[in-house]
Amino acid sequence: MKVTFIQPAIGKKAGQKYIGTWKMEPLTYATLAGLTPPDVELALMDDRIELIDYEADTDVVAISIETYTALRAYDIADRFRARGVTVLMGGYHATLAPNEARQHADAVLTGNGEKTWPRALADVKAGRLQKLYNGQPGYVAVQPNRSIFEGKRYLPITLAEVGRGCGHHCEFCAISSYYGRAYYPRPVVDIVQDLSGSRHRFHFIVDDNVVARKAHARAWMRAVAPLGIRWAGQGTLTMARDPELLKLMFDSGCRLILIGLESLNDSNLDQMGKSWERALGERDELIQRVHDAGLGIYATFVFGFDGDDERSFDSTVAFAAKHKFYTAAFNHLLPYPGTKTYERLRAQGRLLREHWWLDRSYTYGDVAFRPAVMSPERLSELCRQARHEFSRLGLVGRRGWAALRRAGPRLWWLYWAMNLSLGEELDRKMMVPLAGNLDELPK
Ligand code: SF4
Structure with missing residues (x-):
């Protein structure tokens, strides 16, 4: 199974560069990568520094959304879902507005992802994906896997x-x-x-x-x-x-x-x-x-x-x-x-x-x-x-x-x-x- 993380951007003015100080490594995806079983292939696309490849070969797209990036995330999600790719959504905005996010995702993961992410991946594999995974706030020991940032130009x-x-x-x-x-x-x-x-x-x-x-x-x-x-x-x-x-x-x-x-x-x-x-x-x-x-x-x-x-x-x-x-x-x-x-x-x-x-x-x-x-x-x-x-x-x-x-x-x-x-x-x-x-x- 292949999972592609997508970091959505806020937006930019026509013909201009994306704002430089908004280009930091997205830690959320490194944390999710650290929680992903080794038999799952991972990729990262970052909307802030590269074009999204909507035809990419992937089984799952996972997007973490904030309020400012929600609209862009929904646009991206809709295009992948139209091709039959399973879309999982999480992040603060999805947690605070899960019903809205559900209209653009196959499943929404609220709260912290340590427990919900491995469960949702296992459910995708088994063909029994739920619509909503409620994560409780907390901390589960995990080391981020920052190898997914290789080759990307961040600050x-x-x-x-x-x-x-x-x-x-x-x-x-x-x-x-x-x-x-x-x-x-x-x-x-x-x-x-x-x-x-x-x-x-x-x-x-x-x-x-x-x-x-x-x-x-x-x-x-x-x-x-x-x-x-x-x-x-x-x-x-x-x-x-x-x-x-x-x-x-x-x-x-x-x-x-x-x-x-x-x-x-x-x-x-x-x-x-x-x-x-x-x-x-x-x-x-x-x-x-x-x-x-x-x-x-x-x-x-x-x-x-x-x-x-x-x-x-x-x-x-x-x-x-x-x-x-x-x-x-x-x-x-x-x-x-x-x-x-x-x-x-x-x-x-x-x-x-x-x-x-x-x-x-x-x-x-x-x-x-x-x-x-x-x-x-x-x-x-x-x-x-x-x-x-x-x-x-x-x-x-x-x-x-x-x-x-x-x-x-x-x-x-x-x-x-x-x-x-x-x-x-x-x-x-x-x-x-x-x-x-x-x-x-x-x-
Ligand atoms: S609740 Fe905490 S993080 Fe939020 S604005 Fe107040 S002091 Fe800052």
Whole structure:
């Protein structure tokens, strides 16, 4: 039996290249490959870097979908199914919207795939495939099989995970809609084995919160420190209350940490279910502690909660400039299906497009709901302007020395590359049509 994994793309503008920073190794398929019996032949097609071969010789196509890639995934799936190829679908979007995914798949696998994937493969072989496989959240020891990436040109960064779940439950977060407040640690021995066999020195830990369970974080960070790797990851500002943890992060190779600060407005934090961040203490001091530990911060902010008005943007950019963040993102709120934000906006009649992810006229940067005090277009434009303002050459230069001190010389080139291209890259992403222009030759 032959299985072909397909990584769907978001979309691209006609005649243009796919966005470079969206071309990371898709860890999900390496994990599924690690769970696949050896008698099954595997292949990977990545829509982001190559044309999909719709005539490929395969018995099964397996697609993991996110909300942004759902429309493209359905297009691809429909073409393979029209030829009689069995299509299996999973991923976060399929988990949060299984009935929608079922219209384009022979079977939908919700949740984590460790138990459902081997079962579904066995059922395909035996000719008794079910329509739905419900995976429970959890962690089953498995090593990703990254040999499926051979010959593909990805960014030179290894993606890995150290656990699943976050421990918090923010209103807009699709991840926590699945995991709730639960957290599932990956065994430390598996993390060490995985990272010590990695091809690259730089790693991105894909977890939503690497400090969700402090004891686990301390254990794996101590264990990987001797490997001499460098890593970046995502975490909450709670880390700043624990000096020992910050030191361990640095000693284990962390140089850059993405922190979702989201908003400087307390009523917004309350609305998004993130008031716990206010209870941590003085925000400026906590940020300083992270910086003092030698960690650069990639700060992310989200606009469009009801307390935001036009002044919110200037004050947030000034705050980001004051702290000389390594880099920052100024995004508008997106109502992901299955989240409490989505349900709230729908109940308030504020969704402009109920199924925006299936709408071929929707483009990257469009706001899919009606903000409280400004137009959707204005919200999108102010986010774009904030990013441009933060990537002004003068400001990037002023932040540059801080970045060198915090993240070290090896990541300094990345600092310049990321920050100087920030505004330009955003302009290239804006107006990217969902599922658009992907069957033309990649550049
Ligand atoms: S802290 Fe981040 S990952 Fe965790 S629930 Fe909130 S938004 Fe999601």
